[in-house]
């Protein structure tokens with residue numbers, strides 16, 4: 144009997160803190176795609192402001208390069224740079240095998256586990272016995288590494304329905320109930336592209352998103368779970384005003400050359416044989432206006448792109464506001480630029496039992512969000528990540 148007691152005592156003392164620290168709390172991670180860092184400073188978002196007043200915020204959330212949707216959403220949930228998590232662009236091919244990855248509802252590649260390296264937040268949660276439910280998030284629809292509950296992407300699903308799914312899941316019997324919930328909204332990105340980041344339409348959209356946030360808080364209160372819920376609002380990137388006169392016709396510059404290309408405006412990376420690449424580099428260098436061209440080894444270190452097998456021998460980056468001519472309609476806003484540019488920064492706001500009240504930090508990096516969220520859930524992040532809890536732990540109580 145005494146032995147049993149001792150065994151129980153030893154178990155209690157030595158069960159990893161991460162597991163013991165799991166409690167009844169919930170974590171809701173919300174992404175407002177393309178919400179630029181300053182959109183929430185426009186006095187249009189009273190519900191965000193309530194969370195800030197009673198919680199924490201960063202002045203801006205710095206994305207990883209390229210400041211595009213899939214690379215950044217997957218960084219937010221893995222703590223890895225794209226060269227390490229694999230999703231380096233929204234669209235790319237393996238230059239050696241010719242296999243390709245692209246985003247899109249009908250793209251089979253979004254389901255293939257092989258493209259997604261690292262460990263996502265919902266897999267870390269699963270390893271600690273925490274269930275997850277996701278209303279759309281890049282990487283959540285894979286064949287094997289998917290969360291417990293998820294939906295097939297539907298760009299037009301109304302906000303209310305997105306909340307309905309979340310409330311449905313959070314109301315399940317305790318044994319089936321997810322404690323980690325992710326919610327995605329594309330509206331600010333759609334309208335930022337079409338109308339520009341400083342347009343009245345974007346302001347209306349931000350207000351609509353804020354109203355939905357208020358609805359979510361109200362519905363969580365109705366379930367009686369609000370006080371146990373940590374809400375974290377992020378965005379994957381911001382939005383830069385583009386100018387129709389700042390269009391660069393790279394294809395024309397490189398006509399006659401043979402190459403493979405990854406990425407899309409404002410970043411393209413080229414793969415070809417050595418001779419061809421040398422000639423292409425000279426042409427691009429001689430026409431370097433509104434963009435920069437780098438040989439792979441010259442790519443600036445802070446972009447973390449040199450190690451990716453999907454980066455070709457040349458990288459061409461448009462400068463802010465410039466864009467490469469494409470078959471798609473011209474847009475008034477774009478992103479993808481160097482993360483050091485403030486206008487591609489997003490938002491970070493958090494509120495709930497794990498967070499301080501009325502605390503603000505400057506710019507934080509989105510590689511640090513994954514270890515922060517693990518800490519909020521009381522679970523141990525996977526090893527070998529690029530992010531660090533130390534840089535953001537001041538947000539926590």
Ligand SMILES: [Zn+2]
Nearest residue numbers: 176177212379
């Ligand atoms: Zn995006």
